[in-house]
Amino acid sequence: MLDAPLSFWLDQTINGVVIGNIYALIAIGLALIFGVANLVNFAHGSVFMIGAYAGWVCITRLHWPLPAAMLTAATLSAIVGVLIERIGLRGLYDKARIAPLLATIGISFTLDQIVQLIFTATPQGFPAPLPEQRIPLGTVSIGLLDVLIAAITVGAALALFGFLRFTRLGWALRAAAQDREAAQQMGVDTDRANMLAFAVASALGGVAGVLVGMYFNSVYTSMSFQATIKGFVANLLGGLGSVSGAILGGILLGLIESYGVALFGASYRNLFSYAMLVLVLVFLPQGLFGARRALPPEPLTGTFVPSGGRVRLPRAMMALTIGAALVPLLSDNPYLLQTLSSAFLFALLALSVTLVTGMAGQTSLGQAGFMAIGGYASALLVMRVGVPFELALLLAALSAALVGSLLMTPVFRLRSQYMAIATLGVGEIVNQVILNWDAVTGGALGLSRIPPPTFLGAPIIAPRDVYWATLVLLVAGGLLAWRMAEAHLGRTWRAIRDDEVAARAFGVNLARYKWLAFLASGFIAGLSGAFTAHTYSYINHETFAVNTSILALTMVILGGMGNLAGAVLGALALTAAPELLRAVADYRYLLYGLVLVLLIRFRPQGLLGTL
Amino acid sequence: MSVAESTLLEAHALHREFGGVVAVRDVSFAVRRGEVVSIIGPNGAGKTTLFNLLTGLDRPDAGRIWFCGHEITALSPERRAALGMARTFQHGRAFGNLTVLENVLLGAHLRQALTAPDSTPLSALRELGAAILKPPAYADEQRRLRHRAFALLQRFGERLTPRAHQPAYTLSYANRRRTEMARALALQPTLLLLDEPTAGMNPTETAEVLDFLKTLKAEGLTLLLIEHKLGLVMELSDRVIVMDNGVVIAEGAPESVRRDPRVVEAYLGHTHWGTPSSESLP
Ligand SMILES: Nc1ncnc2c1ncn2[C@@H]1O[C@H](COP(=O)(O)OP(=O)(O)OP(=O)(O)O)[C@@H](O)[C@H]1O
Numbered sequence: 001m002l003d004a005p006l007s008f009w010l011d012q013t014i015n016g017v018v019i020g021n022i023y024a025l026i027a028i029g030l031a032l033i034f035g036v037a038n039l040v041n042f043a044h045g046s047v048f049m050i051g052a053y054a055g056w057v058c059i060t061r062l063h064w065p066l067p068a069a070m071l072t073a074a075t076l077s078a079i080v081g082v083l084i085e086r087i088g089l090r091g092l093y094d095k096a097r098i099a100p101l102l103a104t105i106g107i108s109f110t111l112d113q114i115v116q117l118i119f120t121a122t123p124q125g126f127p128a129p130l131p132e133q134r135i136p137l138g139t140v141s142i143g144l145l146d147v148l149i150a151a152i153t154v155g156a157a158l159a160l161f162g163f164l165r166f167t168r169l170g171w172a173l174r175a176a177a178q179d180r181e182a183a184q185q186m187g188v189d190t191d192r193a194n195m196l197a198f199a200v201a202s203a204l205g206g207v208a209g210v211l212v213g214m215y216f217n218s219v220y221t222s223m224s225f226q227a228t229i230k231g232f233v234a235n236l237l238g239g240l241g242s243v244s245g246a247i248l249g250g251i252l253l254g255l256i257e258s259y260g261v262a263l264f265g266a267s268y269r270n271l272f273s274y275a276m277l278v279l280v281l282v283f284l285p286q287g288l289f290g291a292r293r294a295l296p297p298e299p300l301t302g303t304f305v306p307s308g309g310r311v312r313l314p315r316a317m318m319a320l321t322i323g324a325a326l327v328p329l330l331s332d333n334p335y336l337l338q339t340l341s342s343a344f345l346f347a348l349l350a351l352s353v354t355l356v357t358g359m360a361g362q363t364s365l366g367q368a369g370f371m372a373i374g375g376y377a378s379a380l381l382v383m384r385v386g387v388p389f390e391l392a393l394l395l396a397a398l399s400a401a402l403v404g405s406l407l408m409t410p411v412f413r414l415r416s417q418y419m420a421i422a423t424l425g426v427g428e429i430v431n432q433v434i435l436n437w438d439a440v441t442g443g444a445l446g447l448s449r450i451p452p453p454t455f456l457g458a459p460i461i462a463p464r465d466v467y468w469a470t471l472v473l474l475v476a477g478g479l480l481a482w483r484m485a486e487a488h489l490g491r492t493w494r495a496i497r498d499d500e501v502a503a504r505a506f507g508v509n510l511a512r513y514k515w516l517a518f519l520a521s522g523f524i525a526g527l528s529g530a531f532t533a534h535t536y537s538y539i540n541h542e543t544f545a546v547n548t549s550i551l552a553l554t555m556v557i558l559g560g561m562g563n564l565a566g567a568v569l570g571a572l573a574l575t576a577a578p579e580l581l582r583a584v585a586d587y588r589y590l591l592y593g594l595v596l597v598l599l600i601r602f603r604p605q606g607l608l609g610t611l
Numbered sequence: 612m613s614v615a616e617s618t619l620l621e622a623h624a625l626h627r628e629f630g631g632v633v634a635v636r637d638v639s640f641a642v643r644r645g646e647v648v649s650i651i652g653p654n655g656a657g658k659t660t661l662f663n664l665l666t667g668l669d670r671p672d673a674g675r676i677w678f679c680g681h682e683i684t685a686l687s688p689e690r691r692a693a694l695g696m697a698r699t700f701q702h703g704r705a706f707g708n709l710t711v712l713e714n715v716l717l718g719a720h721l722r723q724a725l726t727a728p729d730s731t732p733l734s735a736l737r738e739l740g741a742a743i744l745k746p747p748a749y750a751d752e753q754r755r756l757r758h759r760a761f762a763l764l765q766r767f768g769e770r771l772t773p774r775a776h777q778p779a780y781t782l783s784y785a786n787r788r789r790t791e792m793a794r795a796l797a798l799q800p801t802l803l804l805l806d807e808p809t810a811g812m813n814p815t816e817t818a819e820v821l822d823f824l825k826t827l828k829a830e831g832l833t834l835l836l837i838e839h840k841l842g843l844v845m846e847l848s849d850r851v852i853v854m855d856n857g858v859v860i861a862e863g864a865p866e867s868v869r870r871d872p873r874v875v876e877a878y879l880g881h882t883h884w885g886t887p888s889s890e891s892l893p
């Protein structure tokens with residue numbers, strides 16, 4: 001590869017710059033919003049995706065000319081952006097920073113599902129309405145679309161600079177970004193500044209969506225999440241909240257990806273962005289281009305721990321467990337039993353989140369990564385090494401605990417929303433490594449024909465047996481979590497969650513207890529992942545994805561932070577209930593998104609309260 | 612710089628700036644074992660910043676600190692706590708979702724056999740194992756700690772015991788401050804730093820705190836106290852340090868400090884003197 005002709009590298013450079021321009025457009029929007037509203041907008045990718053679909057409808061269905069399609073996409077996206085700010089976020093600005101982050105994640109789920117309901121999940125072809133002509137430049141050539149993309153990015157950036165520098169509104173925006181309170185005293189309407197930032201940012205996002213659709217000749221709903229991540233990494237590289245940094249960061253990310261893919265192969269593309277996400281957040285939080293702006297300090301108190309409403313129900317838990325154990329004797333409906341079995345495995349995951357997030361206060365969006373380690377470890381131990389399932393399950397959970405918590409150690413020093421994003425990155429890095437470690441994991445092909453779980457050698461296949469096995473696992477995980485919660489360990493974790501500074505003043509070594517929380521949490525999540533792998537019989541690098549982590553966190557917030565019974569209740573409410581109410585099953589992610597948004601807004605202490 | 616036998620805490624030329632604002636400028640002082648020293652001064656004088664430097668929650672730009680004969684300037688707050696420093700916070704930092712009893716038990720964190728502040732993976736795993744398996748020694752220790760914590764609550768009369776199992780966020784302001792004091796005592800400190808322990812309390816409650824602090828003094832505990840209520844300061848202190856604008860402007864016995872013209876000047880010069888302080892960073 002390294003001895004490829006110069007023209008090959010020039011081509012890669014052009015590709016990188018073009019893609020980088022698109023990343024820059026997305027990143028500029030995120031930077032504007034971060035600057036003015038001080039929040040990472042995870043719904044930005046959804047706005048971008050909506051823009052892409054709007055452009056696609058205008059061009060392929062309505063046969064409008066490109067400029068009209070662009071304008072429509074920008075307008076529609078701007079409207080959506082303003083609605084997000086007005087309806088979803090306005091009430092959250094005075095809350096801990098993790099609250100609006102989670103709200104935007106919920107909004108993103110909701111928007112993605114709505115678009116999917118309208119247009120289905122199948123990617124739609126998007127032929128660029130441009131001549132296929134390429135402009136020769138010495139040994140290489142540039143497509144018209146490449147030129148258009150570069151022109152639009154540069155044009156948008158210049159227009160934005162002009163707007164920010166020379167107009168009164170732009171001045172208000174910059175004032176609000178610099179110091180909200182001072183701006184308010186000078187008569188700047190900061191609510192309007194926020195709205196304006198969302199409008200401009202979202203319009204740019206929508207345009208980027210159309211460009212990406214044309215560049216890759218397709219639009220699909222899941223493009224939204226990747227766009228958010230790429231935009232955020234670009235923004236991070238350039239220094240969070242810096243518009244000019246966002247442009248440089250975008251192009252840099254585009255180049256790194258382009259060269260990386262040329263050297264290692266296309267499957268490495270996302271690994272680079274996730275690795276950079278974690279590394280830059282942890283080691284270079286002010287970005288690559290100087291120390292203009294460090295991560296804004298989080299308040300010393302005020303993790304996301306709403307107080308109150310605690311309900312304790314150990315007796316009820318015992319009765320419920322016995323009741324649950326009897327279910328298969330009353331009904332042998334396999335559909336019911338399967339639904340409940342998978343709900344139990346989810347509840348186990350929710351328990352793991354309760355330990356690390358609910359109790360220790362370390363918001364983790366990387367739990368699916370622990371599951372993936374557990375799932376792959378167990379499947380490989382059984383299939384390649386011939387270890388019996390019962391032992392493999394235990395070893396897999398231990399590997400998830402050890403490897404997972406080790407991978408998480410760099411993020412211990414981050415707080416609040418940055419921790420959440422970095423853990424998300426770690427979880428995805430696990431999946432990207434699985435994707436690219438062909439020799440061990442089977443790469444993109446995944447692992448198929450994983451043997452079913454066994455008990456004392458007898459396979460667990462009948463729905464009734466699977467049901468009991470998952471219930472036993474859940475009860476075991478619950479008891480384990482409860483032992484820790486009731487010991488001094490649970491107290492120490494909750495103290496860290498409530499106030500890290502005060503905890504340190506009493507001799508609590510934060511890193512030690514965060515590690516223990518991730519270790520315990522990784523063990524339980526690993527159990528869930530391992531059992532899941534053997535019941536699915538097929539897994540790949542997408543089986544345990546970010547959505548799973550987000551769903552698990554939603555369950556924990558629904559049940560009440562640090563509340564073990566609440567986590568189980570939340571899991572059952574969000575997985576079994578919609579499944580059993582058939583009508584809702586198709587709208588599941590819509591439901592998840594709405595539940596998350598409404599909880600954060602109206603009942604952050606969840607159903608059973610914070611413990 | 613020799614640390615005399617009876618000196619417990621010594622600060623030398625401490626300096627701390629926040630973006631051009633000098634919060635603590637060249638402050639030196641010492642506290643002897645068993646002594647009660649009060650720090651007074653107008654709002655923004657740098658008292659809380661000084662506490663943060665002493666307890667390690669903030670680092671000085673220059674200067675050195677000794678405690679119990681060790682230099683602790685570079686030590687983490689955890690290590691300083693392990694050496695016997697406990698504190699309360701000006702704006703109240705009880706753990707809101709922990710019960711009163713749990714708050715006090717957390718104060719005794721370092722009194723557990725398995726929780727040394729310098730951590731190795733192995734010691735952490737041992738602690739995890741004990742928490743899950745609860746061997747007899749562990750269970751005994753936890754039971755002993757609970758008894759001691761409850762006894763500490765009883766020192767506050769009927770104020771805290773009936774609420775031992777309520778989460779701290781449900782408490783009144785005064786009771787939260789008492790909880791913080793009980794939590795600090797649970798560490799079994801050799802030096803107790805109290806940042807405005809009577810802020811927001813009425814005269815009866817203040818008198819109660821004064822009595823309590825006198826008892827602690829009688830028991831021989833060394834106290835470093837920030838306080839605006841001068842009556843309490845004069846009655847309790849062996850020595851008073853007066854700060855203004857980050858600088859120590861006077862130091863000595865309560866009576867002589869009260870008559871010091873520079874102190875009177877500071878009184879008159881500041882309208883904020885003695886008013887409950889505004890919300891500032893801890
Ligand atoms: N973390 C910080 N960042 C910036 N400035 C700070 C910080 N902490 C304290 N200051 C400033 O340092 C000065 C001293 O503050 P400090 O809180 O130590 O005063 P104080 O004597 O405790 O006052 P009070 O009686 O109001 O509690 C003030 O001007 C304050 O604004």
Ligand SMILES: [Mg+2]
Pocket residue numbers: 658659660701888
């Ligand atoms: Mg103070």
